[in-house]
Structure formats: structure tokens, C-alpha cells
Amino acid sequence: MATIKDVAKKAGVSVATVSRAINGKGYVHEDTRKQIDEAIRELNYKPNEVARSLFNKKSRLIGLILPDIRNPFFPELARGVEDEMQEHGFRLIIGNADEKLEKELDYIETFKQNNVIGLISASTNEVLSHYDNLSFPLVLLDRTSVEHPSVYANGLDGGRLAAKELVSRGCKRISVLKGPVETQTARDRFKGAVDELYTANVHFDVMTTSFAFQEAEYWAKELFSKYPDTDGVIASNDVVAAAVLHEAHRLGKQIPEDLQIIGYDDIPFSQFLYPPLSTIRQPAYDMGREAAKLLIKLMDGKKVENKNILLPVQFIERQTTRKVERDD
Amino acid sequence: MATIKDVAKKAGVSVATVSRAINGKGYVHEDTRKQIDEAIRELNYKPNEVARSLFNKKSRLIGLILPDIRNPFFPELARGVEDEMQEHGFRLIIGNADEKLEKELDYIETFKQNNVIGLISASTNEVLSHYDNLSFPLVLLDRTSVEHPSVYANGLDGGRLAAKELVSRGCKRISVLKGPVETQTARDRFKGAVDELYTANVHFDVMTTSFAFQEAEYWAKELFSKYPDTDGVIASNDVVAAAVLHEAHRLGKQIPEDLQIIGYDDIPFSQFLYPPLSTIRQPAYDMGREAAKLLIKLMDGKKVENKNILLPVQFIERQTTRKVERDD
DNA sequence: TGTATGTGTGTAACCGATTACACACACAGA
DNA sequence: TCTGTGTGTGTAATCGGTTACACACATACA
Structure with missing residues (x-):
């Protein structure tokens, strides 16, 4: 690997001049610049990010x-973040926290130690105190908090929408599957649904589930054993909805005749379920992009007027809910 | 952030001694060590990875x-890699190449510039020449090559298995969906299926598809418009299989009576499809772990006898294929 | 002619670690 | 007493960049 010294030697100047030429800071004579560019090309020189990072106390990560x-x-969120960051020349270190605080702390340590210049966290841990004394800006994603900037989707609306659509389609005994309630958005979602069901005066039961694949099947079985005559399910997310749908098939239920199901998220797979899953769409990719944009602003030290960006959700009507006549 | 100097001052020794104490190299008096440990605790000192990385030309990434x-x-592969690496104190920078060579090169540059100490690539690009002059070891994942270490699953078997299972279940007009053929494993998979179908003397058609969600639906429609009377589909992966299944439902086909489908990969979602998808399982998580183990060995400079690790695939019988009487 | 300003470049300190080398001291064995 | 070896520690160079500062020179203007 060629270093800046090699370039300096080849171009017959000092390293300072090379550095200035590369970074476009200070004066560099046109002719000198050409010499340097030439040397850089010949040596295929790429500045060492680690050395830069050490001096600047800033990486591009x-x-x-x-x-x-x-x-x-x-992953959908991540793609949004990645695409936006990529366009600005930043790179991502993705940490999978596995919903465990310890792993999350581990990654934060790694991030600090590698001089990341910003952090986006979609962690589901209730406590946020480990984010308090960071030396770089933070954006929360898919969750919210008064203390930190955030990008999230409207859980209240989402829950309400899901409930409303089931009620308007004649469900009488609705099961609300509540996700892990560590985050405000999950609580909002639940509250929205419950509020709506209270108002509509429809019977409902509540069950708390996780969001994960491995356990989804268990919860689905549990649901039908506890509430065998439920005729409407508001699932905690699309994964759980898929498991419920699967279990319903196994039990010989007709969908949407015997049972209607609404998911949450609208992951790409949901359209391929049978029947295709009606769900509340969170604009995951856009959320990721918005979070990235917000973080970039914060990193630039720009004043940000609105630090909590709320994105709308949307009911995606497919076929796990009945058709209704609409008067529009 | 406390630095090694702060620790040295607090402990009343030089930075060299602190460094030795931290790294357990050279002599450090027991009492001195205690002083240093104490100072480290009080200051909550964590060594700066960037500075280390600069000197050592090695990070932990x-x-x-x-x-x-x-x-x-x-993601399943990634989890395998991550879990294994985590246990060894290494961290991952995940780059999403989006099947584009340019993005892949971008990430490789980032990796070099950040002194990664090893690389695992599941890239699908045909060319591998950009991996030739790396200063750190490389393991290919989900693909293979004679020049580079690799971990992959048995594509030949996989293709063969898929074909065999369909043939033994009475399919007469099989459609083989061929994934992008840039990689040897994809070619093997195809070859396995075709060999088996030739041998069994069963009619088949071939269509080349991508692996991606966004296009899966298009290919599914294309399939049935080109080969409306196909009675067995060997899909390029589970995503495509899901799309085919979805399209088949839309066309009113009975599954598995009118049409049998076999996927590839066995992603978690496949069990929730309706009917649950029969598929060829690749042990994704294990593949990830194996790749990580292999890379760690290479990084340690250990002699590795077998640089190309082949993992077995397995037919997962669910309900997109008919039941057969087995004589076992 | 003297001074201010702009241009162009080099020297050396610095970022925060690691480590080669020098040195001091204790103790053992000749 | 002298020498060799093991223990313990500090000084300073180093990794590959960035940048404060000094300095040289050209030009403009009073």
C-alpha cells in the first residue's frame, strides 16, 4: 500500500502539500497539483482511513x-439507511443486537472505538441511558423518545386503523396480539387498537407475543387454544400474522370468512402469503432513508427544527380481510 | 475519552508500562499492575482501536x-458468521453489494481502508479478480472457486434432489427456474436438476430468473404464460417459489394436485406459506458459522487442510409436493 | 522604498497506541 | 568481586495521515 510519503517523494514535494492537494485545503499551485495527481494515479494511492480517523477523531463510518x-x-430499514449513506460517501457497520442489551452495548463500544461519526439505532431495549454520553449524534429508528432525535411511524394510527378495518368488516371477537412493549411505538400501536375497540364497543382479548420467527408458531397455537372462537386477529407484525395464518389453515379455518387477520409492517413476503396478507404498512425503506438524512444533518451540525419525524402508516388491503362496499 | 497517557499519569508510570500491562507483554511488577488496573477502572479507559489499528495495521473488524x-x-448466513465472530471478539462490517460489482468494489475499498483483518464474501459476481491482491484472508460463502477458500452447499445434490422428488411424485412437465448463473453453485444446482431429468427422461422447460423479490412476481407470471401446463416447478429459491405459489393460487390451481413446487434455501418464511413449501434446505446458519471458523483459522495463519468446505443439502418435505408411499 | 496581502511550500507537532532499545537493579554462580 | 541473567521501567521512534506555523516570494499600493 502506497502512503502519502511515497506520493510526496514521487511528486517531489512535501507530505503537507500532498495532503493539502488531496483535501483541497490551503494553496497548491496548479502545476504541483497535476504532479501530485499523476503520482497518486501511478501509485494507485488511497489515503489510509485509519490514520485520518486517528487524527480527526472522525471516520466515515x-x-x-x-x-x-x-x-x-x-433489512428493509437498513437498505434505506444504506442507500442514503452511500450517496454521501458514508459506510455502515451493522450490528445485530438480537434484542439483547449486552450485545447492543458491545456494538456501541465497537462503534466508539472505531470512531463512528453517527449512530442509528432501532434497538428495542427499554433503557436508553447508554446513549446518553455519546460523542457523536444519534437517531432512533422505528422508535421514539423525547430526548433523542427519531424517525418512526405512527403507531397510534396503525393500531387504530387495524382495529377499525376489522370492526368495519364485522369482527365480533378480536384478538389483539401485543408485541414486546418496551418501545413507545409498540405501546402506541397497542393503545390505538384498544382505544378503537373500546369506542366501537367490540369484544377483544389481548395476548403478548414476541416479534421473532422462532416463537411465532408457538404464539399462534397459543392464540387458538386460548381464544378458539376469535374471528379477527390484529397481529403484532407480519411474521406473527404469517404464523397465525398458517395455524388457521391447519385448523381448517376459512380465511377471511371464519377469521380475518391484519398484520403489521408489510414486509415483502406478505404479498405472497395465501391469502395475501392485509396489513398495516410501515414505510420501512423511507424510514431508513429519513433517519439517515436526519443523522447527516445532525452530523453537519445543522440546526434541525423537527427532531422527531413521524411517518404515516397505511392500510394495505389484500385478502385476509373481507371486501367491503365503500361509498367513495 | 481517557487515553493511555491519562492512565499512565494516574498510575504514576510511563505509557509503555501501561501498554505492557494491558497487552500482557513484557515484564510488569505485580504492584504496578494493580495500580494500572485501578487507574483504568477509575478512568473507565478503553484502548482506542483506531490508534491500535494504525500501528498494528490490523483492526478487529x-x-x-x-x-x-x-x-x-x-441474513441467516450473516447470523451464523456474526455469532461465531462475536465469540472470538471480532466485529462485522456488513456490506450489501446489491448484486452490483461497483458497490462491491466500494465496500472492498472501505474494508481495506479500515484495516479489516479478514473478508467473507457471498457476492454473486462472476469475476473474482478484485479479490486477488488482498492483504488479508478471504473466504467465499455460498459459492466456490479453486483459487479461494470457500464454504458452500452441495448444489449438484440439491438440483438432483429437487428433480428426483418431483419425478418420483409423478410430474410430467417440469419447469426448471434457473437462477443467475454467475456462480458455480448456481450452475451446479441447475446441472444437478437437468442431469436427473434427462436420466429420468422427463420433459422439462428452462427459464432463467433473478433471485430478487421485486422481480419474483414477474417471473411467476411469465412462467405460467409460457408453460401453462407445467405440473412441477423447481424454483431458483424460496422467494421465487413463493411468487410461483402465489401466482398459481391466483390462477386457481390446486397445489399439490395440479402443480407441485420445490423451493431452494428453506428460509424461515417458507414454513408459513400455504401450502407450506417443500424445499431444498441449505444450512445457511451453519454455512455462516463454518465460513467464520475457516476465516479465523486462516487469520491465525494455521495450515488448513481442506479449504473448500462442502455442506450437505436436504429435502424438506412439506405440502407443495404430494405424499408418496416410502418403503422404509 | 516600505508595507500589506495573497500565493505556495516545507518543517515539525500531533492523534493514541505499540515496541525496540537502553538502562537500572537484584541475585546467582564462578 | 566480576559476570551473566532475569526483572522492571522509561525514552523515543513509529504507524499514516493533518495542520499550525514559519518563511519565501510576488504583486499592489501608498
């Missing part, structure tokens, strides 16, 4: 913490 | 290149 990379919702 | 993080097969 961004940390991204995801709770569970296996849940397709999160 | 491992690069991982994935072709498409949205395809659930790859």
Missing part, C-alpha cells in the same frame, strides 16, 4: 443497530 | 459482503 436482522422488516 | 440483504437467506 456510521453505526446501525438492528434488533433482529432475520425479521425482514429490518 | 471483519468484512462481510452480501448480495442482497432483503433475501432472507442472507
Whole structure:
């Protein structure tokens, strides 16, 4: 690997001049610049990011913490973040926290030690105190907090929407599957659904589930054993919805005649389920991009007027809910 | 952030002694060591990885290149790699190459510039020449090559198995969906299927598809418009299989009566499809772990006898294939 | 002619670690 | 007493960049 010294020698100047030429700071004579460019090309010189990072106390790396990379919702978020960052010349270190605080702390340590210049966290841990004394800006993603900037989707609306759509389609005994309630958005989502069901005066039961694949099947079985005559399910996410759908098939239920199901997230796979899953869409990719944009602003030290960006959710009508006549 | 100097001052010794104490190299008096440990604790000192990395020309970072993080097969691989690396104190920089050579090269540059000490690549690019002059070891994952160490699953077997299972279940007009053929494993897979079908003397058609979600639906429609009377589909992966299944439902086909489908990969979602997808399972998580283990050996400079690790695949019988009487 | 300003470049300190080397001291064996 | 060896520690160079500062020179203007 060629170093700046090699370039300086080849171009017949000092390293300072090379550095200035590369970074476009200070004066460099046109002719000198050409010499240097030539030397750089010939040696295929690339500045050593580590050395830069050591001096500047800044790398070009961004940390991204995801709770569970296996849940397709999160790769979608990650893609949004990645694409935006890529366009700005930043790179991502993705950490999979596995919903464990310890792993999350581990990654934060790695991020600090590698001089990341910003962090986006979609962690689901209730406590946020480990984010308090960071030397770089932080954006929370898919969650919110008054103390930190965040990008999230409207859980209240999402829960409400899901409930409303089931009620308007005639469900009488609704099961609300509540995700892990560590985060405000998960609580909002639940609250939205419950509020709506109270108002509509529809019977409902509540069950708390995890978001993960491995356990989804268990929860689905549990659901039907506890509430065998449920006729509407508001799932905690699309993964759980898929498991419920699968279990319903196994039990010989007709969908959406006997049972209607609404998922949450709208992961790419949901359209391929049978019947295709009706769900509340969170704009995951856009959320990722927005989080990245917000972080970039913060890193630039720009004043940001709105530090908590709320994105809308949307009911995606497919076929796990009945058709209704709409008067529009 | 406390530095080694702060620790040295607090402990009343030189930085060299602190460094020796931390790294357990050279002599350090027991009492001195205690003083230093105490100072480290009080200051909450963590060595700066960037400075270390600059001097040692080695970080603790491992690069991982994935072709498409949205395809659930790859997060599964990633988890395997991550878990193994985590246990050895290494961290991952995950790069999503998006099946584009340019992005892949970008990430490789980032990896070099950040002194990664090893690279695992599941890239699908045909050319590998950009891996030739790396200063750190490389392991190919989910692909193979004579020049580089690799961990992959038996494509020949996989293709053969898929074909055999369909043939033994009475398929007469099989459609083989061929993935992108840039990689040897994809070619093997195809060859395995075709060999078996030739041998069995069963009619088959071939269509080349991508592996991606966004295009899966298109290919599914294309399939049935080109070969409307196909009665067996060997899909290029589970994502495509899901799309085919979805399209088959839309066309009112009975599965597995009218049409049998076999996927590839066995991603977690496949069990939740309806009917649950029969598929060829690649042990993704284990592949990831094996790749990590192999890389660690290479990084340690150990002689590795077998640089190309072949893992077995397995037919997972679910319900997109008919039941057969087995005489076992 | 003297001074201010702009241009162009080099020297050397610095970022925070690691380590080669020098040196001091204790103790053992000749 | 002298020498060799093991123990313990500090000084300073080094990794590959960036940049403060000094300095040289050209030009402009009073």
C-alpha cells in the first residue's frame, strides 16, 4: 500500500502539500497539483482511513443497530439507511443486537472505538441511558423518545386503523396480539387498537407475543387454544400474522370468512402469503432513508427544527380481510 | 475519552508500562499492575482501536459482503458468521453489494481502508479478480472457486434432489427456474436438476430468473404464460417459489394436485406459506458459522487442510409436493 | 522604498497506541 | 568481586495521515 510519503517523494514535494492537494485545503499551485495527481494515479494511492480517523477523531463510518436482522422488516430499514449513506460517501457497520442489551452495548463500544461519526439505532431495549454520553449524534429508528432525535411511524394510527378495518368488516371477537412493549411505538400501536375497540364497543382479548420467527408458531397455537372462537386477529407484525395464518389453515379455518387477520409492517413476503396478507404498512425503506438524512444533518451540525419525524402508516388491503362496499 | 497517557499519569508510570500491562507483554511488577488496573477502572479507559489499528495495521473488524440483504437467506448466513465472530471478539462490517460489482468494489475499498483483518464474501459476481491482491484472508460463502477458500452447499445434490422428488411424485412437465448463473453453485444446482431429468427422461422447460423479490412476481407470471401446463416447478429459491405459489393460487390451481413446487434455501418464511413449501434446505446458519471458523483459522495463519468446505443439502418435505408411499 | 496581502511550500507537532532499545537493579554462580 | 541473567521501567521512534506555523516570494499600493 502506497502512503502519502511515497506520493510526496514521487511528486517531489512535501507530505503537507500532498495532503493539502488531496483535501483541497490551503494553496497548491496548479502545476504541483497535476504532479501530485499523476503520482497518486501511478501509485494507485488511497489515503489510509485509519490514520485520518486517528487524527480527526472522525471516520466515515456510521453505526446501525438492528434488533433482529432475520425479521425482514429490518433489512428493509437498513437498505434505506444504506442507500442514503452511500450517496454521501458514508459506510455502515451493522450490528445485530438480537434484542439483547449486552450485545447492543458491545456494538456501541465497537462503534466508539472505531470512531463512528453517527449512530442509528432501532434497538428495542427499554433503557436508553447508554446513549446518553455519546460523542457523536444519534437517531432512533422505528422508535421514539423525547430526548433523542427519531424517525418512526405512527403507531397510534396503525393500531387504530387495524382495529377499525376489522370492526368495519364485522369482527365480533378480536384478538389483539401485543408485541414486546418496551418501545413507545409498540405501546402506541397497542393503545390505538384498544382505544378503537373500546369506542366501537367490540369484544377483544389481548395476548403478548414476541416479534421473532422462532416463537411465532408457538404464539399462534397459543392464540387458538386460548381464544378458539376469535374471528379477527390484529397481529403484532407480519411474521406473527404469517404464523397465525398458517395455524388457521391447519385448523381448517376459512380465511377471511371464519377469521380475518391484519398484520403489521408489510414486509415483502406478505404479498405472497395465501391469502395475501392485509396489513398495516410501515414505510420501512423511507424510514431508513429519513433517519439517515436526519443523522447527516445532525452530523453537519445543522440546526434541525423537527427532531422527531413521524411517518404515516397505511392500510394495505389484500385478502385476509373481507371486501367491503365503500361509498367513495 | 481517557487515553493511555491519562492512565499512565494516574498510575504514576510511563505509557509503555501501561501498554505492557494491558497487552500482557513484557515484564510488569505485580504492584504496578494493580495500580494500572485501578487507574483504568477509575478512568473507565478503553484502548482506542483506531490508534491500535494504525500501528498494528490490523483492526478487529471483519468484512462481510452480501448480495442482497432483503433475501432472507442472507441474513441467516450473516447470523451464523456474526455469532461465531462475536465469540472470538471480532466485529462485522456488513456490506450489501446489491448484486452490483461497483458497490462491491466500494465496500472492498472501505474494508481495506479500515484495516479489516479478514473478508467473507457471498457476492454473486462472476469475476473474482478484485479479490486477488488482498492483504488479508478471504473466504467465499455460498459459492466456490479453486483459487479461494470457500464454504458452500452441495448444489449438484440439491438440483438432483429437487428433480428426483418431483419425478418420483409423478410430474410430467417440469419447469426448471434457473437462477443467475454467475456462480458455480448456481450452475451446479441447475446441472444437478437437468442431469436427473434427462436420466429420468422427463420433459422439462428452462427459464432463467433473478433471485430478487421485486422481480419474483414477474417471473411467476411469465412462467405460467409460457408453460401453462407445467405440473412441477423447481424454483431458483424460496422467494421465487413463493411468487410461483402465489401466482398459481391466483390462477386457481390446486397445489399439490395440479402443480407441485420445490423451493431452494428453506428460509424461515417458507414454513408459513400455504401450502407450506417443500424445499431444498441449505444450512445457511451453519454455512455462516463454518465460513467464520475457516476465516479465523486462516487469520491465525494455521495450515488448513481442506479449504473448500462442502455442506450437505436436504429435502424438506412439506405440502407443495404430494405424499408418496416410502418403503422404509 | 516600505508595507500589506495573497500565493505556495516545507518543517515539525500531533492523534493514541505499540515496541525496540537502553538502562537500572537484584541475585546467582564462578 | 566480576559476570551473566532475569526483572522492571522509561525514552523515543513509529504507524499514516493533518495542520499550525514559519518563511519565501510576488504583486499592489501608498
